[in-house]
Amino acid sequence: MSALHIKKGSTRHSAYNLRPTFSDVEERHTIAVLVENEPGVLARVIGLFSGRGYNIESLTVAEVDHTGHLSRITIVTTGTPQVIEQIKAQLGRIVPVHDVHDLTVEGPAVERELAILKVVGQGDKRVEALRLADIFRANVVDSTLNSFVFEITGAPDKIDAFADLMRPLGLTEIARTGVAALLRGD
Amino acid sequence: MKREMTGAKMVVQALKDQGVDTVFGYPGGAVLPIYDEIFLQNDIRHILVRHEQGAVHAAEGYARSTGKPGVVLVTSGPGATNAVTGITDALMDSIPIIVLTGQVPTFMIGSDAFQEADTVGITRPCTKHNWLVKDTDKLAETIHEAFHVATSGRPGPVLIDIPKDVQFATGTYVPPKPSTSHYQPKVKGDIEEITELVAAIEKAKKPVFYTGGGVINSGPGASQLLRELVDATGFPITSTLMGLGAYPASGANWLGMLGMHGLYEANMAMHDCDLLIAVGARFDDRITGRIDAFSPNSIKAHIDIDPSSINKVIKTDIPIVGDVAHVLEDVLKIWKSRGRKTQAEAVQKWHAQIDEWRKVNCLAYRPSEKTIQPQYALQRLEALTKGHDRYVTTEVGQHQMWAAQFMGFEDPNRWMTSGGLGTMGYGFPASIGVQIAHPEALVINVAGDASWLMNMQEMGTAAQYDLPVKQFILNNERLGMVRQWQELLHGSRYSHSWSESLPDFVKLAEAFGAKGIHCDDPAKLDDAIMEMIEHPGPVIFDCVVEKHANCFPMIPSGKAHNEMLLGDASTEGAIESGGAVLV
Numbered sequence: 001m002s003a004l005h006i007k008k009g010s011t012r013h014s015a016y017n018l019r020p021t022f023s024d025v026e027e028r029h030t031i032a033v034l035v036e037n038e039p040g041v042l043a044r045v046i047g048l049f050s051g052r053g054y055n056i057e058s059l060t061v062a063e064v065d066h067t068g069h070l071s072r073i074t075i076v077t078t079g080t081p082q083v084i085e086q087i088k089a090q091l092g093r094i095v096p097v098h099d100v101h102d103l104t105v106e107g108p109a110v111e112r113e114l115a116i117l118k119v120v121g122q123g124d125k126r127v128e129a130l131r132l133a134d135i136f137r138a139n140v141v142d143s144t145l146n147s148f149v150f151e152i153t154g155a156p157d158k159i160d161a162f163a164d165l166m167r168p169l170g171l172t173e174i175a176r177t178g179v180a181a182l183l184r185g186d
Numbered sequence: 187m188k189r190e191m192t193g194a195k196m197v198v199q200a201l202k203d204q205g206v207d208t209v210f211g212y213p214g215g216a217v218l219p220i221y222d223e224i225f226l227q228n229d230i231r232h233i234l235v236r237h238e239q240g241a242v243h244a245a246e247g248y249a250r251s252t253g254k255p256g257v258v259l260v261t262s263g264p265g266a267t268n269a270v271t272g273i274t275d276a277l278m279d280s281i282p283i284i285v286l287t288g289q290v291p292t293f294m295i296g297s298d299a300f301q302e303a304d305t306v307g308i309t310r311p312c313t314k315h316n317w318l319v320k321d322t323d324k325l326a327e328t329i330h331e332a333f334h335v336a337t338s339g340r341p342g343p344v345l346i347d348i349p350k351d352v353q354f355a356t357g358t359y360v361p362p363k364p365s366t367s368h369y370q371p372k373v374k375g376d377i378e379e380i381t382e383l384v385a386a387i388e389k390a391k392k393p394v395f396y397t398g399g400g401v402i403n404s405g406p407g408a409s410q411l412l413r414e415l416v417d418a419t420g421f422p423i424t425s426t427l428m429g430l431g432a433y434p435a436s437g438a439n440w441l442g443m444l445g446m447h448g449l450y451e452a453n454m455a456m457h458d459c460d461l462l463i464a465v466g467a468r469f470d471d472r473i474t475g476r477i478d479a480f481s482p483n484s485i486k487a488h489i490d491i492d493p494s495s496i497n498k499v500i501k502t503d504i505p506i507v508g509d510v511a512h513v514l515e516d517v518l519k520i521w522k523s524r525g526r527k528t529q530a531e532a533v534q535k536w537h538a539q540i541d542e543w544r545k546v547n548c549l550a551y552r553p554s555e556k557t558i559q560p561q562y563a564l565q566r567l568e569a570l571t572k573g574h575d576r577y578v579t580t581e582v583g584q585h586q587m588w589a590a591q592f593m594g595f596e597d598p599n600r601w602m603t604s605g606g607l608g609t610m611g612y613g614f615p616a617s618i619g620v621q622i623a624h625p626e627a628l629v630i631n632v633a634g635d636a637s638w639l640m641n642m643q644e645m646g647t648a649a650q651y652d653l654p655v656k657q658f659i660l661n662n663e664r665l666g667m668v669r670q671w672q673e674l675l676h677g678s679r680y681s682h683s684w685s686e687s688l689p690d691f692v693k694l695a696e697a698f699g700a701k702g703i704h705c706d707d708p709a710k711l712d713d714a715i716m717e718m719i720e721h722p723g724p725v726i727f728d729c730v731v732e733k734h735a736n737c738f739p740m741i742p743s744g745k746a747h748n749e750m751l752l753g754d755a756s757t758e759g760a761i762e763s764g765g766a767v768l769v
Contacts, residue, residue, distance in 0.1 A: 036368075039318065044310060051311050082497065089494035095315040095335055095369050 028057070028078045029104040030111060030181045031088065036096035037063045037071040044094050045073060054079060054087050058113075058156070058178035070098065076156075076179050103181050111181040115159045120147045121170030129169045136162045147172075193322040194219035194353040197286060200329040202229050203362050206257050208248060208622055209233070210241040214261025215301060216288025219353035221259075233622055233651065236643040238265050240615035242272020242343075243641070246281045247619030250602045251577055253405060255282035255336050256619065262288045263301030266347075267308065271609060273343045274312040278606025279428060280403055282341035284332050285313075291351035292320050305347045314342030320349065322357030330362040339371030340492040341403055371491060375508030375516060383463070383487045383504050384521045390461035390485075391532035392539075393421045396444065396473075399428030399605065400466015400490060401510050402598045408511035409598045412465065413437070415518055419528050422540055424452035426467050427590055428605040435594030441540065445473045446741050447587040450548035450750055451540050453739075456481050457747035458539075464488040466510045469499040470606070471768070479746035489513045548739045549591055551753055558708050560585065560660045560731040564592040564632070567658060570715045574628040577620045579603065581613040581637030584666035584737045589632040611640030614657060618644055621653040628656070628719065635661040635685050645698040648724040656718050657726045662733045663688060670736045675766055691728035698724075706730035743768035 035041045042061055049056050057076040064072045077087060084102070091100045103109035117138075119129045126148075133140065133150050136158070142149035147170075152162055156179060163174055191199065197220050201209065210233045213221045224232050235241040238260045245256025260269050266287040276283045290299040306318045315335050319325050328346060336344045387393065395416055401408045409432045416423050416439050423433050424441040433440060442449035444456055453475075456462065462484040467473070474480045480500060487504035488496050496505045506513055521527075551561045564585075578593060579602040580586040586603055595601045602620060604612035617631035631638075638659050648655050660666075668683040692702030701721050705714040705728070718725045738753040744765020 040306060040310065040316075043307070047311050086494060086498055089496075089498075093340075093492065093494055098368055 023081050026078050026080055027084060027104070028076065029084050029102055030109060030179060031075045031077065031091070032101045032103055032181060033073040033075065033091055034098040035071050035073060035094075036098065037069045038096055041071070041094075041096050042073070044096070045075075045091065048090055048094065049077075049087075052086075052090065054083065060178040060180055074179055074181050101183075103183055106183060108184045109181045110184055111155050111179050112153055113156050113159055113177055113179050114151070114153045115163070115174060115176040116141065117150045117152070117163060117166055117171060118147060118173040119150065119166050119170045120172050122146060125169045129166060132162070132165050132169075138162060189359045190356055191359050192219065192223075192354060192356050193325050193348065194223045196322070196325050196357065196359050197329065197348070197353070198223040198227060198230060199359055200326050200362070201257060204330065204333050205254070206230060209257045209259050210235055210244040210248070210619065211259030212236075212238050212241060212261070212265060214265050214288060216262035216290060216350050217259060217265075217286075217348075217353075219350065220286070220288070220348075232259070233618075234647065235615065235618075236646045237641065238268035239272050239611065240618070240641050240644045240647065242269050242276065242283065242285065243609075243612050243615035244619035244622070244644075244647075245283050246272065246276050246279075246612075247579060247602050247616030248623045249281050249283060249619075250402075250616075251599050251620040252623045253599060255284055255333060255341075258283060258285045260285070260287055261301065262290055262305065263303045265301075266303055266305040270308060270312060271607075273309055273345065275604055275607040275609045275612060276343035277312050277314065279604065280341050280399060281343065282336040283343040284329075284336055285309075285343060285345040287345060287347050288353070289318070289347045289349040292349045293351065295349065305345070309345045312343070313345045316345040316347065318347040318349075319352055322352050322355040325352060325357060326359045326361075330360075331365060331367060333362070334365040334367065335369060338365075338369065340400075372507060373491070373509035373512045375489065375506040375513035377516065377520075379504055379506045380513060380516045381520055383506065383517060384524060386461050386485050386487060386504060387419060387421075387463075387517075387521060388524070388527040389529065390421075391529050392459045392536045393419075393461040393463065393533065394441075394455045394459040395421055395423035395433075395463050395465060396425070396456065396467055397423060397429045397432055397465040398426040398467025401429055401432040402466075404466060404491075404510035406598060408466075408509075408514060409433070411511055411514035411518060415514055415521075418518075418526065419521075420530070420533055420537075421463075421528075422455055422537065424448070424455065426470070426473055426605070427603060429467065430590060430601045431595035431598045434596040436596060443590050445470075446475070447591065447737055447739065448741075449591070450546045450739050450752065451543040453741065453747040453750055454543045455540055459484045462486045464490070465514070466490060468495045471499075474499060475741045475749075476744055476746045481747070546752065548750075548752055551735070554732065555708060558706060558711060558729060558731045560588055560662070560735050561592055562708060563660060563711065563729050563731055564588050566711050567630070567632070567715055568593045570712065571628060571630065571719065574719070575624075575626065576600065577602070577617075577624060577627055577629045579613040579616040579620060579629070579631045581631070581633045581640075582608045582610045583634045583637055583668075584670065584735070585632055585634040585637075585660040587667075587737045588660075593632075610637040614638060614641050614655075615644050615647075617655040617657070618647055618653055621655050622651070629654070630656045630658050633657055633659045634666055635659055635663060635688055636665045639685075642694075645694070645700065645724070645726075649698045649700055652723055654721070654723050654725075657724070658718070659691065659726065659728055660731050661688070661691070661728050662731050662735070664733055666735070667737070669734075673736070674742065691726045695724075695726040700724040700726060702726050702728065704728045704730070
């Protein structure tokens, strides 16, 4: 159960021993939250962000421990260091939240996202799309004479780069899962 | 011992097993099975309020004056939505409340059924936690867990939504047992940080304790430890509105309340101190004034059970997460073991400086022989009720600030007011909850005419249970604080801030079978107050006061602690454009 292989009660990120120097520079942080998979828990997390005016760049959630009924929520957010600390402290207050980890602070972390893209076109553009997909290690998961659907996995900026290349080649639709992330090492 | 019973019976059984003796509520279709069970027993007393908001405020008054959680029982839909203001009030002031709401049967949820509302959805942001119970077998353990959550860590309101079919169905009851849930907030503070605080105490030349409602919430032991620490160190102490009574107002080191309408000496001490020890207080905007000019030269220590309070507003140098009583106990232990050191001579000088500030006499007002000044009314109320076993609640506005300034509290749990949310209409139902918990005590609600009207229907409750609550209304025929701000900020254009068509309060009291007293003469005030105290039943005291009095001192919005307005000061241009957007 690698998703839960985070040391319990890690305090590197916590307000328990917090000595921040407040800065106005906005940072992007990836936060992993282990929650009890009970009704409304996602609404609590999202409501916290909207109610207190925090940003959500991406959010993914799924049950990762079926026997313990624990879900893992991965949130990518931006804010000043003070806001990021508040976000973590506020998440920690939610009763069904078991643990909050700032992977950006505790990292390095592996971040991956999956996207599927539909590219419509014929002739040279179609060939070029297939060639670029090969370079990006994207798979073709659906094909007609006029279109491809590509599946690509990677860090968010890799997906951005691939989508940018596909746009002039006939990109019509894209669906992204949002970021899933784990700490590197053991 | 496990037993089979209906969900409705389970509710009553679980409340009994949790030691509940009183429930404040109002029946309706979706809670009828529970009301039926209440009818069939005598252990739990149900107090019928006249509006669900009143039920929650009454439960808050009960909780704050006893230290036990308050319990509310209301129906679905409008019953639940009417309770929302009270629930939010309890969340802002960290008051443990358990709200039980009826819900339409599970098979009708989502169908826009009669009196259906998404109660858990509506109350999610205003409760500490809430539950919708869809299975009778889960009901008992959910109620027990609700008590655990409401009373552990930073206390707060919780809500359990119980569909009607779950109340009718039979399930297995489990009695309470020590909570095994993962929610177990840490109560002991970090010893290294505590030691650092002790070192700062030993070095401080101009220290001040800044205490809040967290001390009261931590229990009477916390107030006791605070008194011991304050008196042993000789450090001056101020408190937020919520924390009054934790340290006695007659205590040698007491500075009075701080903040927007706090005392000059308290705010100046906060501004000039070199060590600020925040205990169970959260640096609310009513306290800090302008953030970038807040106590600029001090080391800031912050003791709080909620990690999110630390560094939320003010950067903390010594953060200590833990329960106030536990942390103060450790502070005392370590400070004593290191030889009880302070910079006694410097602290003496600091007190001399504070005495200079005290000479400003910031609460001075112009007395009058013709009209009752509101400050005078509260001075007399204080003088004539001081010796009594007394509890005071307030509504929200000028009268609330004057009560905090002019009344002294010697013990915790004696002062109930709506601090964070600032809920007009809080005081009257809260006084009912207090009186229910303390039937022999003198319970006074210091009110304004406008606030009091917001929940005046609770006169029915006071009359029904013959609760001798004293409604002391400072009647200026105005929304006094709104009027004051309009004078300061909006060119004295008093837009809708007066009370047209006020009732005759004496007749109103009599209409409910209570006693009404009217007084507009300073010379007759003492006798009138004595008459109120001596009357054995509920009283509405219509105290007609000066209509245009402003509440001073005042830190105008956007200003710092050392930029206070004192009485008789010109209020023209007191708030600059930058501060005007603040509330």
